[in-house]
Amino acid sequence: MYQYDVIDREFLTDRSNEFRHQVARRLAGDLTEDQFKPLRLMNGLYLQLHAYMLRVAIPYGSLNARQARRLAWIARTYDKGYGHMTTRQNVQFNWIKLKDAPDILDALAEVDLHAIQTSGNCIRNTTADPYAGATAEEIDDPRVWSEVIRQWSTLHPEFSYLPRKFKIAITGALTDRAAVKVHDIGLILRRARDGSLGFEVIVGGGQGRTPYVGPTIKQHLPASSLLSYLEAVLRVYNRHGRRDNIYKARIKILVAALGAEEFGRQVEEEWAKIDQGRADLGDLELARIRGAFAQTPFETLPARSEAFEAAKAASPSLARFARNNVKPHKKPGYAIVEVSLKAIGQTPGDATADQLDVVADLAERYGLDDLRVTHAQNLVLPHIKLDDLPAVHAILEANGLATANIDLVSDIIACPGLDYCALANARAIPIAQDIAKTFADPDRAETIGELKIKISGCINACGHHHVAHIGILGVDKKGEEFYQLSLGGSGAEDATIGKILGPALPADKVAPAIDTLVDTYLAARQGEERFLDTYRRVGLEPFKEAVYAQAD
Amino acid sequence: MPKLIKLIDGATQFAENTFVNVADEDAIPDVGDVILSLTRFQAEGDALLSSNSRRVGVRIEPAEEVEALAYDLPRLSVVALAFPKYRDGRAYTSARLLRERFKYQGEIRAVGDVLQEQAGFMVRVGFDAFEPNDGATPEAWAKAANRFRHVYQRAVDARPIAADERAQQKEGAL
Numbered sequence: 001m002y003q004y005d006v007i008d009r010e011f012l013t014d015r016s017n018e019f020r021h022q023v024a025r026r027l028a029g030d031l032t033e034d035q036f037k038p039l040r041l042m043n044g045l046y047l048q049l050h051a052y053m054l055r056v057a058i059p060y061g062s063l064n065a066r067q068a069r070r071l072a073w074i075a076r077t078y079d080k081g082y083g084h085m086t087t088r089q090n091v092q093f094n095w096i097k098l099k100d101a102p103d104i105l106d107a108l109a110e111v112d113l114h115a116i117q118t119s120g121n122c123i124r125n126t127t128a129d130p131y132a133g134a135t136a137e138e139i140d141d142p143r144v145w146s147e148v149i150r151q152w153s154t155l156h157p158e159f160s161y162l163p164r165k166f167k168i169a170i171t172g173a174l175t176d177r178a179a180v181k182v183h184d185i186g187l188i189l190r191r192a193r194d195g196s197l198g199f200e201v202i203v204g205g206g207q208g209r210t211p212y213v214g215p216t217i218k219q220h221l222p223a224s225s226l227l228s229y230l231e232a233v234l235r236v237y238n239r240h241g242r243r244d245n246i247y248k249a250r251i252k253i254l255v256a257a258l259g260a261e262e263f264g265r266q267v268e269e270e271w272a273k274i275d276q277g278r279a280d281l282g283d284l285e286l287a288r289i290r291g292a293f294a295q296t297p298f299e300t301l302p303a304r305s306e307a308f309e310a311a312k313a314a315s316p317s318l319a320r321f322a323r324n325n326v327k328p329h330k331k332p333g334y335a336i337v338e339v340s341l342k343a344i345g346q347t348p349g350d351a352t353a354d355q356l357d358v359v360a361d362l363a364e365r366y367g368l369d370d371l372r373v374t375h376a377q378n379l380v381l382p383h384i385k386l387d388d389l390p391a392v393h394a395i396l397e398a399n400g401l402a403t404a405n406i407d408l409v410s411d412i413i414a415c416p417g418l419d420y421c422a423l424a425n426a427r428a429i430p431i432a433q434d435i436a437k438t439f440a441d442p443d444r445a446e447t448i449g450e451l452k453i454k455i456s457g458c459i460n461a462c463g464h465h466h467v468a469h470i471g472i473l474g475v476d477k478k479g480e481e482f483y484q485l486s487l488g489g490s491g492a493e494d495a496t497i498g499k500i501l502g503p504a505l506p507a508d509k510v511a512p513a514i515d516t517l518v519d520t521y522l523a524a525r526q527g528e529e530r531f532l533d534t535y536r537r538v539g540l541e542p543f544k545e546a547v548y549a550q551a552d
Numbered sequence: 553m554p555k556l557i558k559l560i561d562g563a564t565q566f567a568e569n570t571f572v573n574v575a576d577e578d579a580i581p582d583v584g585d586v587i588l589s590l591t592r593f594q595a596e597g598d599a600l601l602s603s604n605s606r607r608v609g610v611r612i613e614p615a616e617e618v619e620a621l622a623y624d625l626p627r628l629s630v631v632a633l634a635f636p637k638y639r640d641g642r643a644y645t646s647a648r649l650l651r652e653r654f655k656y657q658g659e660i661r662a663v664g665d666v667l668q669e670q671a672g673f674m675v676r677v678g679f680d681a682f683e684p685n686d687g688a689t690p691e692a693w694a695k696a697a698n699r700f701r702h703v704y705q706r707a708v709d710a711r712p713i714a715a716d717e718r719a720q721q722k723e724g725a726l
Contacts (some may be wrong), residue, residue, distance in 0.1 A: 007702045007714045014700045022669070030686075038639055039669055121639065151704040151714060157676035158648055158707065161641025227705075238645050239617070273653065278706050284722075285715035 001064060001370060002147050002292040004112040011154070012109040015116060019043045020102040027099075042122055042160070044115025045101055049422050052096040055118040056108060060128035060146035060170075061089030061373040068360035068371055070111040072353040078104055083356065085341060085349040087413060087464055088167065089127045089373040090118055094420050116154060121162045121249075123153035123234070127169045129177045130372040133293060134382035136330035137173040140189045140197055144290045145170050145226065148281055152227050159234045163241035164249035166234070174493060179375055181205045181213050181495035182467055184251045185233065190220060197223040203233060203263065204255030205495070207461035212252045213495045215260035217267060224286070228279035232271035236263070296368060296383065301333025305386030317402070318393050320442060324404040326389065333386055337367075339379040339396060340403040340411060344436045347429050348414040349377030358399045366392050375464075376413055376452075378406065409451045409518065410436040413464055417457030417474060418481070424457035426474025426481035427507075431455055434511040439518075448518055451531045452490075467491030469532045470517060471498045472510060483510045487517070487543055488535045499540055502548050513547045520546040554666070554683040557690050558659075559675060564690040564697070567681070571609055571630060573663075585609070587632050590616050593624075601627050611663070614642035618650050625656045633679070635664035644677045651678035651708040671697035678708035 004012075019039075026036040044055040056071065063071075071091055075083045078100050079093040086092055096104065108114055117124055126149045128142040129135070149168060153159070159166075169178040172189040180186030186202035198220040205214025221229050233251075242248045255263045312319045327336040339359055341349050351359070359379055363371040366388045372380035384392055396402040405411045412435060415421065417428030432455055439445050454468035458475075465471030471486040482504035489498030505513055520543050521531045535543070558567040571585040576592055580600070587609035588597065600608050609630025612618060621631065631650060633643035643662070650656040661681035662674055668688040675697045682693060704714050712720070 005718070007717055011700065011702050011704075011714075014702075018699050035638070035667060035669075035686075121641075154704050155672070155700065156705055157673040157703075158644045159641070160673060161639055161644065235645055239642055243614075243640060243642075275652075282715060282719070284719050288718065 001062060002143070002289065008112065009109070012112070012114050015043075015114065015155075016102065016105045016109050019105060023098065023102055038120055038161075040098075040101075041120035042117055043101070043105065044118035045096070045098070046119060047422065048094065048420050049418075050420070051094065052098055052101065053420070054093045054096045054101060054104060054115060055086070056091045056093070056113055056115050057118045057125040058089050058091055058113075058373050059125060059150050060132065060143050061130050061375075062132075062143060063363075063371045063373065064369045065360040065364035065371065067111045067113055068356050068363065070107060070113065072356035072360070074104055074107060075353040075356065082350050082352045084347070084416065085351065085373050085377045085379070087375050087377065087415070087462060088125060089130070089375055090125060091373065092416075094416070117160075119165075120160075121164050121166075122160045123149075123156060123162075123166045123168065126150055126153070127167070127178055127183075127375060129171045129173055130374040130380045131177060131327065131336055131382060132172065132372075133296060133370075134329050134334075134336050135173055135175075136328060137175055138189075138330070139191055140172045140223075141290075141293050142170040142172040142178075142187075142189060143293050144286075145187065145189070145199075145223070147289050147292075148226065148286065149230070152230070152281070159238060162234070162238055163243045164246070164251075166237075166251065168230075176491075176493040176495075177374065179464070179467065179491040179495075181493075182207055182211070182464075182491055183214065185230070186214055187226075189223075192220050199223060199226065201229065201233075203267075204252040204260070206250055206252040207464060207466050208250070209247060209459045209461075210252065210256075211461065211466040211497045212256060213497060214252070215255065217255075217260055217264035224283075225276060225280055227281055228274045228276040229267070229271055231274055231279050232267045235270055236266050240266075296370075298331045298334065298368075298383070299385075301331070301385065301387075303332035305333060305389070308386040308389045311390035315390075317397065317404070318390060320404040320446070321393050321396075321402055322389070324408065324446070325402075325406045329383070331383075335384050335386055335389060337381040337384045337389070337392060338374070338406045339381060339401050340405055341378050341401075342405055342411045342436065343400055343403045344410060344440045345433050346400075346436075348412050348432050351379070355399055355401055358395065358401065362392055362395060376407075376411065378411070404442060405445060407450045407452065408445045409439040409448050409453060409514075410445060411452070412436060413452070413454040413468070415456050415463035417455070417463075421457060421462075423460055424474065425459075425476035426457050426483065428455040428457040428463055428472075428474060431472060431474075431483065431507065431510050434507075435514050438511040438515055448522065449528070449530055451518070453514070464491055465489075466497050467495060468498060469530075469535070470514060475504050477504065481507050483507065485510075485513060485517075485547070487540060488532065490532060501540065502544055516546050517543055554685050556661075557682045557684065557688070557693050559680045559682075559697075564694040566690055569683075571607070573611070573632075585629070587611050587630055589613075590620060594620075597624065609659075609661075612643075612646060614640050614646075618646045618654070621650075622654055625650070625654055625658070628656075628658055630659045630661055630681070631656065632661045632663045635662060635666055635670075638665040638667050638670060644673060647674070647679050648677040648708055668692055668696040672699060676703065676707040676709050676711070
C-alpha cells in the first residue's frame with residue numbers, strides 16, 4: 001500500500017491548522033455561514049437534519065488496520081458508536097459537533113486520513129475497483145493512478161471552485177466494480193495492440209435528476225499523459241460548465257449540450273495547448289507510487305487448500321459464505337473476501353466501532369494489513385489465504401459480519417435517506433430493511449441469484465437507483481413517502497439507466513412489489529439467467545402487469 | 553473601498569490604488585489611471601492608450617474569455633479578474649492562461665468577493681494584486697497564502713511540487 005511520507009503528513013497538518021483557524025473565525029463571527037459553508041464542505045463537514053455529518057475520505061477505498069481502528073475510535077468518541085460506508089467508498093459519521101471537527105481531523109491526520117474534498121464543488125475522492133491488486137482480471141493496478149490523481153487534485157489551485165462537484169472513478173479490470181460509466185470522468189485501463197498502457201476516457205456520466213451513461217471521448221489516452229488530459233477536461237468544464245442553475249451544473253449537462261464529439265474536440269484543442277512536459281507526472285514519481293503498491297508480500301502457496309476444502313465440507317455456513325462472498329485471487333492459495341454490511345434487518349453500510357475493530361484485526365492478522373470499502377457499501381479483505389478462510393469466517397460470524405449475500409437480493413445499496421439527510425424526500429433505510437426481511441431465507445436468495453437493489457431517498461440518487469437491476473426512488477406526495485420503482489439499470493460494464501415501472505407505491509407496498517417482481521422473474525427465467533438478463537429478454541411489461549395487477 | 557494588497561518579490565504589502573474603476577454608465581475621467589470593462593475597453597481603449605499619458609486596465613468578468621485581450625496585453629497595466637461570488641472559480645483559469653499561455657507580465661488583480669481563504673490558490677495561478685473584501689491585512693493575506701508547506705501540482709508559480717521535493721531528497725540521500 002501507499003505510505004504517506006513526511007510531505008503528505010505535513011500537508012495534512014497544515015490543512016488541519018487551516019480548518020481550525022476557519023472554525024475559530026466562524027465561531028467569532030468573522031465569517032458568515034454563507035462564506036463558511038464552502039470551506040467546511042471542502043473539509044467534509046455537512047449540516048444534516050440532526051447534526052453535522054463528517055465524511056472521511058478513503059482514497060480508492062483502501063485502508064490499513066490502524067486507520068480502521070482510528071475510525072472505530074472516532075465512532076466511539078465523537079459519534080454514536082458506528083460509521084456508515086458510502087457509495088463512493090468513503091466513511092461518514094452522522095452525529096458530529098462542529099467544535100469537535102478540528103480535533104477529529106487531527107486524529108485522522110495522525111493515521112494519514114483526512115476529509116479533504118469529500119464535499120464541495122471540487123474534485124472529490126477518486127474511487128477505484130475494491131479488488132485492485134488482488135484480482136486476476138486486472139490490466140493494471142488502478143490504485144497507482146488513483147494515487148496520482150489524489151495528489152494532483154488535492155487543493156488544486158485552478159479547479160477547487162468548479163461549477164459543481166466532480167467525481168472520478170478508475171477500473172483496471174473489465175468487470176466494472178467502480179461504476180465508472182456513471183461518473184463525471186470514468187477511466188478504464190486498457191492495453192493497446194502494441195501493448196502500451198492507456199485509458200479509455202469516459203466523460204459526462206452521472207446520476208441525479210438527469211442520469212447519463214457517459215460517452216467515451218478518447219479510446220486510448222497514453223497512461224503517461226493522464227494529468228495533462230485531465231487538466232484539459234477540467235479546464236473546458238471550469239470555463240464552460242453552467243453556473244446559473246445548480247441542477248444543470250454537472251459536466252454531464254455540458255457534454256450532453258455540446259455533444260460528446262464536440263466536447264471531445266474542445267478537450268483535444270485545449271490539450272494541444274498544454275505543456276505536457278510540465279503538466280504530466282515524471283517517471284520517477286510514477287515509479288515511486290507504483291512501487292508502493294507492488295510490494296505486497298504474497299507467499300507461494302498451492303492453489304488448493306485441503307484445510308479449507310475440509311472445513312467447507314463440514315460447515316454449510318462456510319460453504320455458503322464461500323459460494324457468495326469469496327472471490328478468486330490472482331495468487332494461488334489466496335482469496336478475496338467480501339465482508340457484508342447488509343445483515344438482514346441492519347442499516348445497509350453501517351459498521352459498529354466493534355465491527356470495524358474486528359475487521360481491522362482480521363486484516364492485520366490474516367490479510368496483509370489491507371482492507372477495502374466497496375461502492376456497494378461493504379468491506380473487502382483482499383488478500384486472505386485459503387488456509388485461513390475457516391478462521392476468518394468464524395470470527396466474522398461471531399461478530400455478525402458473515403452474511404453470505406454479496407450481490408444477492410438483500411445486498412441492498414441505500415443512501416441515508418430521510419433518517420439523516422436534509423435533502424431527502426423519503427426514508428431509504430427502513431425500505432431496505434423490509435426488503436431484506438422479505439428475502440431473509442438464504443436458500444431462496446441464492447436461488448434468485450444476482451439481483452442488485454438500490455434505494456435513493458431523493459432524486460439526487462446517492463443510492464444509485466438509476467443503475468440498479470431494481471431501483472427504488474423515494475418521492476414526496478403531499479407529505480407522504482412514496483416509492484417509484486425502476487427496472488433494468490446497471491452500474492457495471494454494461495451500464496444502463498433503468499426504466500420506470502409505473503406509478504409510485506406507498507412504503508408498505510414496496511417489499512411485496514419486489515416479491516412479485518422476483519416471482520415474475522423466476523417464472524420467466526431461462527437457464528441461469530440473472531434477473532437483469534431476463535428483464536432484458538422479456539422487457540418491462542410482464543413485470544409491470546404483475547405488480548400493478550396485484551396493487552389493484 | 554477595499555484596500556489594495558500587492559505581492560511584490562514574494563512579500564505582500566498595502567499599495568496605493570492609483571486606478572479608478574470606471575463603471576460602464578460613468579464617464580471616463582479626463583486624467584488618471586483607469587480600469588474599464590471589456591466592452592468599454594474594446595470600444596474606447598485604443599484612444600485612451602494612444603494618449604499615452606495614463607495607464608489602462610481591463611476588468612474581465614468570469615464569463616468573458618481572456619483570449620479576447622490577446623493582442624492588447626502588452627499595453628495593459630492591469631487585468632482585473634472579477635469574482636462576483638467567491639465560489640465562481642473561472643477567474644483562476646483566466647489568471648493561469650494570462651500567465652502561462654499569453655505570458656502576460658502586468659498586474660493581475662482579484663476584485664469582487666475576495667477572501668483570504670482564496671489567497672493560496674490565487675497566488676499559485678498568477679494573481680499578484682488583491683482587493684480583499686474581508687478586511688484582510690497584508691500579514692493575514694501572506695499567512696493564508698503560505699499556509700501550506702507543500703503543493704502537489706504545477707501551476708504558474710515556481711514552487712517545487714511534492715514530486716520535485718521527493719526527487720531532491722532521493723538525490724540528497726545518494
